[in-house]
Amino acid sequence: MRSLIFEPFSGASGDMILGGLVGLGLDGNELRDIIESSLDVTVSVGTANKCGIEATDVHIQTHDDKNKRRYSELLDTIKAAALPADVEKSVLGVFRLIGEAESKIHGKPLEELHFHEVGQDDALADVIGSCYAIHKMKADHIFCTPVNVGGGNVKAAHGTFPVPAPATLEILKGSGLPIYNSGERELLTPTGAAILAYFAEPVDRLPMGKVLETGYGAGDAETETPNVLRTMLMDVTGELSRDSIEVLETNVDDVTGEVLGNLFDKLMEVGAKDVAITPTTMKKGRSGHIIQVIAKPEDSARIAGELMRQTGTLGVRVIPTKHRFIADRRMDIVTIAIEDQKYEIAVKIAQDRSGEILHISAEYEDCRRVSDISGLPLKEVMRRTEETAWKRFKGL
Structure with a gap:
């Protein structure tokens, strides 16, 4: 499985992403042509030595650049560039992430926002070039290891803030990308954050596989450690994904029984991944229950608080768990026929990273609805649905 990997141990910016992708083998002249045909800029591709690491240095020179653009003007500029359809969709998606972040930070609708740094031609060039280059990689999957956001403070339009800047933090919030602080300056820009957030699946380590190619994209700043973004193309083997979890127990x-029954829904609403309640015998022969909850580490405190509120327990244990293996999951629709009547039913497909299907399960509520309408027993509806799904998806 051909996979593109980003390793932002020194953060990421638009030009670092461009440099890393050229380092992987993208034709620099081709990249220059696509950007310069879209915007009034000049693109140069060279090399820079960063603490002994030779990296690809992509520089965007602007001409008569606008100081700011409205969101609608950004969209018009992107659509006027006549990019390939898949590239245009990605560019619009990246700027949507940036726009929604800025909208929340400033408390203004997108239509009223004026974009400053991220609305200038060099930022547009970074996003257009990066989206084009990523699509040219033709990767089956794109992964990103934990992101170093840097340290210290950064000046923004709304004052001085600790790194990461407010817009960068807002972009990261919904991405799932793990972050950490290291260094004395800002290392992750809003543009870099948005590109990674739009394209990449977060991983806590490199996946298992063979390295096909490596690239290094140079950042502008000189830092004590190499200010580069490392990129890789890998042939990733068909292993299961991992995620980090904690097990809460009380x-x-x-x-x-009524409180315990309600507890499932309440814990899932506040972020629990799974809940198990097991009858047990406690001291002095009293009957009781062990409640176990699987949670993401960042959700544990909130879930523990809800567990205390709902049950009255005075303590919740956290059982150390490094990670769990999980199957990648996706939803799809299959159609089954019952007495000449066709019904659409959702199915959940579990697969490994190579795309091999491990399990298919029919959605209960859809199957129950079809059972009620058709009169066919529920278990038969589920059997036919899953059998149809296996025949349809197994060969894909």
Whole structure:
């Protein structure tokens, strides 16, 4: 499985992403042509030595650049560039992430926003070039290891803030990308954050596989460690994905069945990945229950608080868990026929990173609806749905 990997151990910016992708083998002249045909800029591609690492240095020189653009003007500029359809969609998606972040930070609708740095031609060039280059890589998957956002403070339009800048932090919030602080300056720009957030799946380590090619994209600043973004093309083997979790656990002995039944929904609403309640015998022979909750580390405190509110327990244990293996999951629709009537039913497909299907399950609510309408027993509807899905998807 051909995979593109970003390793932002020294952060990321638009020009670093461009440099890393050229380092992987993208034709620099081709990249220059696509950017210069879209905007009034000049693109140069060279090399720079960063603490002994020779990296690809992509520089965008602007001409008569606008100081600011409205969101609608950004969209018009992108659409006027006549980019390939898939590239245009990605460029619009990246700027949508930036726009929504700025909208929330400033408390203004997108239509009223004026973009300053991220609305200038060099930022547009970075995003257009990066989206074009990423699509040219023709990767089956794109992964990103933990992102170093840097350290210290950064000046923004709304004052001085600790790194990361407010817009960068807002972009990261919904991405799932793990971050950490190291260094004395800002290392992750809003543009770099948005490109990684739009394209990449977060991983806590390099996946297993063979390295096909490596590239290094140079950043502008001179830092004590190499200010480069490392990129890789890998042939990733068909292994299961991993994610980081914590297991929360508590014992209760005076909670009714009604409260426990309600507890499932309440914990899932605040972010629990799974909940298990097991009957047990406690001290002095009293009957009780062990409640176990699987949670993402960043959600544990909130879930523990809800567990205490709902049950009255005075303590929640956190059981150390490094990670768990998980199957990648996606939803799809299959159609089954019952007595000449066709019904659409959703199915959940579990697969490994190579795309090999591990399991297919029919969605219960859809199957129950079809069972009620058709009169066919529920278990038969589920069997036919899953059998149809296996025949349809197994060979893909």
